Amino acid sequence: MAGQATHGPGRRPGGERAPTFLPDTAGxxxxxDHLTKSYGKRVAVDDLxxxxxxxxxxGLLGSNGAGxxxxxxxxxxxxxxxxGDARVLxxxxxxxxxxxxxxxxxxxxxxxxxxxxSVAETLELVARxxxxxxxxxxSRALDVMESLRLGDRARDRAKSLSGGLERRLSLGMALITKxxxxxxxxxxxGLDVRSRRDLWALLAGLKGTTTVVLTTHQLEEAxxxxxxxxxxxxxxxxGVGAVADHLASTGAATFEDAFLALTDEEAGA
Amino acid sequence: MxxxxxxxxxxxxxxxxxxxxxxxxxxxxGLLLMLGTIGRNTGLSDxxxxxxxxxxxxxxxxxxxxxxxxxxxxxxASSFLTRVLASPLSTTGLLVAYALPLVALGLAxxxxxxxxxxxxxxxxxxxLLLALVVLAPSAVMFVGIGLLLGSALxxxxxxxxxxxxxxxxxxxxxxxxxxxxxxxxxxxVARMLPFVHAADAARAAxxxxxxxxxxxxxxxxxxxxxxFALSVVVFRRRSRAG
Numbered sequence: 001m002a003g004q005a006t007h008g009p010g011r012r013p014g015g016e017r018a019p020t021f022l023p024d025t026a027g028x029x030x031x032x033d034h035l036t037k038s039y040g041k042r043v044a045v046d047d048l049x050x051x052x053x054x055x056x057x058x059g060l061l062g063s064n065g066a067g068x069x070x071x072x073x074x075x076x077x078x079x080x081x082x083x084g085d086a087r088v089l090x091x092x093x094x095x096x097x098x099x100x101x102x103x104x105x106x107x108x109x110x111x112x113x114x115x116x117x118s119v120a121e122t123l124e125l126v127a128r129x130x131x132x133x134x135x136x137x138x139s140r141a142l143d144v145m146e147s148l149r150l151g152d153r154a155r156d157r158a159k160s161l162s163g164g165l166e167r168r169l170s171l172g173m174a175l176i177t178k179x180x181x182x183x184x185x186x187x188x189x190g191l192d193v194r195s196r197r198d199l200w201a202l203l204a205g206l207k208g209t210t211t212v213v214l215t216t217h218q219l220e221e222a223x224x225x226x227x228x229x230x231x232x233x234x235x236x237x238x239g240v241g242a243v244a245d246h247l248a249s250t251g252a253a254t255f256e257d258a259f260l261a262l263t264d265e266e267a268g269a
Numbered sequence: 270m271x272x273x274x275x276x277x278x279x280x281x282x283x284x285x286x287x288x289x290x291x292x293x294x295x296x297x298x299g300l301l302l303m304l305g306t307i308g309r310n311t312g313l314s315d316x317x318x319x320x321x322x323x324x325x326x327x328x329x330x331x332x333x334x335x336x337x338x339x340x341x342x343x344x345x346a347s348s349f350l351t352r353v354l355a356s357p358l359s360t361t362g363l364l365v366a367y368a369l370p371l372v373a374l375g376l377a378x379x380x381x382x383x384x385x386x387x388x389x390x391x392x393x394x395x396x397l398l399l400a401l402v403v404l405a406p407s408a409v410m411f412v413g414i415g416l417l418l419g420s421a422l423x424x425x426x427x428x429x430x431x432x433x434x435x436x437x438x439x440x441x442x443x444x445x446x447x448x449x450x451x452x453x454x455x456x457x458v459a460r461m462l463p464f465v466h467a468a469d470a471a472r473a474a475x476x477x478x479x480x481x482x483x484x485x486x487x488x489x490x491x492x493x494x495x496x497f498a499l500s501v502v503v504f505r506r507r508s509r510a511g
Contacts, residue, residue, distance in 0.1 A: 076355040079509055101357045112348030114278060116285045121278075128274035129356040137274075173352065 027090050029054045029181050029211035030075065034084035037070050037235075044070040046235035047084070054180075055208045059226035060215040063263055067235035068215040069109070072183045075213075076106050089180055102130065106183035107174035111166045115159035119150055119169055122158050123176050130177040144172040148202065164195035171202065181211040188221060200224060223255050231262045238262040272362045272369075275353065280370035283336055293336065293378055297329035298385045304445055305389045315446050322386035323400055323471035324444035326379040327464075330408055331438050333378065334415030335431035337371045341419025342427045345507070360505045364497070367419075368412050375408035376401055391475075400474035403482060406489040407467035413496035420504035438464045463492035 030052040037045040045067040052058045060068045073079045075086060077097040086093040088100045114122050120141050127137035145151045148168045153161065158169060167187060174182050187203065188196040203225055206212050216222055222229050223243050230240040239246055239262045243255050252258035283289050301322065308316025315321075344350040353363060383397050391397075414434065418427050438444075440451070442464035448456040459465050470485035472478075 078351065078354055098357055098359075101355060104355070106352065106355050108348035108351050110348040112352055114282075114349055116282055117278060121281070125274055125278050126352070126356075129271045129353065129358055131271065131357065133270070 026054055028052055028087075029056065029089060030058075030213070031087040032071075032084070033086065035071070035074065035081050035086050036083045037067075037074060037079065038082050043235050045074070045081075048232075048235070048237055049084075050230055050237060050240055052211060052213060054211055057203075057207050057212045057214065057225055057227045059222040059229035060213060060232065061217075061219070061222055061229055061259060062232035062238075065234070066232040066263075068232060069185065070235075071232075072106065072185060072213065072215060075181075076104060076183060077101050103179060104181040104183065105130075105174045105177050105179040107170045107185065107187055109185040109189060111163075111170040113158035113161075113166060113169055113173070116157060118155050118157055119145065119161070120154040122169065123172055126173045127176050132177075140176050140178075144176045148172050164191050164198075167191060167195070167199060168202075171199070175206075175210075179210065181213065182206070183213045183215075185215045186217065187214070188216075188218070196221075219256050219259055231259060233263045271356065271358045272366045275358060275363065275366035276369040279340060279367055280373070282340055283370065283374065286336075289336065292332050293329070293374060294381050296332065297325055297378060297382050300328075301325050301382060301385050301389070305386075318386050318389050318391045319475055320472055321445060322382055322389075322391050323475045324442070324468045326382040326400070326404060327407055327467045327471050328438065328442060328444040329378050329382060330375045330404075330411035330467075331431070331435045333371050333375045333408070334411040334418070334434065335428070336374075337367060337412050337415030338417075338419035338422070338427040338431055339424060341367055341416055341504075342422060342424040345419070346424060350508075354508055360508070361501055364416055364501055364504060367416055368409065368497070371412040371415065372405065372408045375411065376404060379404045379408075394477075396475050396477050399479075400471050403470045403474040403486060406486055406493050407463075407470070410463055410467065410489050410493035410496060413493055413500055417496055417500040417503060420500050420507055441465060443468050463488050 028051040032048050032050050035045055035048045036043065048067075048071065060071065062068050070079070074081050074093065075088060077093070077100060081093065089103055091100050093100065114125065117125065123141035123144055124134075124137040127140050128134065132140060145154055148171065150165065150168055150172065153165060158166065161169060171184070171187060174184065184203070188199050191199065200221070203212070214222065214225060228240060228242050229246065231238045231246070239249060241249070246252070246255060246258040246262065250258040250261040252261055304316055304321055304325070305318060307313070308318070308321060358366070379401050383391065383400070387393055415431070418430050422430055441448075441455070441459035441462055443459070448459050448465060451459065466485040466488035470482050470489060473481040473485065
């Protein structure tokens, strides 16, 4: 079909993305209320307001410097907003940051593993950082290694893993704490096509149970995985919705054309 | 629980570094042997084993500072610390988790120094146990300096700064020479710093001069608290700046 995006895991044959996230009866997972962050004179996130539903697979797209990483850092409590607020699982970023941190996790763009620890030790460490007992951490690590097919590398040092396995371990570190919200920053960066598809299949399995916020430069990845996508430019929201919504709002034939139209410098103000 | 978990990771990071044994354990023993030999050949009182061993045990803590600062700076440069900072572990808890294994290593270093010194004539008495207890505030102080350097500087800068610290402490710590040889001016400056007091406290413990321990320990404890508090402030500011 003309304008059909490339198929990825979970897409219906007709190309539509069926919403799989839970109805918003419990309140949104994330609610941004005029959130702003500046570094000196540079405004990294500019008066951002949007919501992410519980169990939704939500994409953040934008060029370099669009504010995606800054937004994720704020929502993870790594840096404070200059103004505005956000509510994560109903809790305020400004007053309940510690409580939020117990229920969210992230997988940074750099795989960020503990190089001298083994795969099992690394996973157990993360579980214990979030309050699991030694026994519980060991049990969860075994489960995660099994589900991510890392079991045969349990005793190997993390630094000895290939890029693809390191990405899986990084994902495991994000999921072992059973977060309600998980932030994935470029989870398939640098992977070959087979490893990327494998990881997509794993990520698709999170739909409906975990709220996922995915930042990526790969439009195909966002198209394939995300229920809705927010497109940022210069810290401002240029559009939010499903791929079909972006196509409709821009009149573009492909998502790439819609993305380019929404992030066009001249389309700015 | 999470503090202990992360402390365990930090201990493994250092223990699995091949250079750690050489620098933290073998080097102090080597220095003890060389300086002890100088003492025997020259008859200088500063090099007598009862003065040398505690001085060297304190001096060796500067290498623990080096390892601590390098570890923290290295973690800051990688996204691994980002993951830890996003966890419920507080900033203070995080730095305590770095400090705990480093202080333990510093005390282990003291044990190695004293055991090596016993082979060179240091008498085994209960005073050596007291000396280890007295080493603890000094260990916290040096570790705090290392963590402050690691919070403020990059990995490569920490190496240079720690080298400067080790060299500086060599002159103002009175570890194997009387401060009087520095002259009144430099000696007065040295007495405002914690290094010579740490050595004095350890020596007083070893020789049984118990009345002299308290005053020297106060200097070490005061600096330890101040340096550690400053490292928390600097680390928090640097990590929030993104």
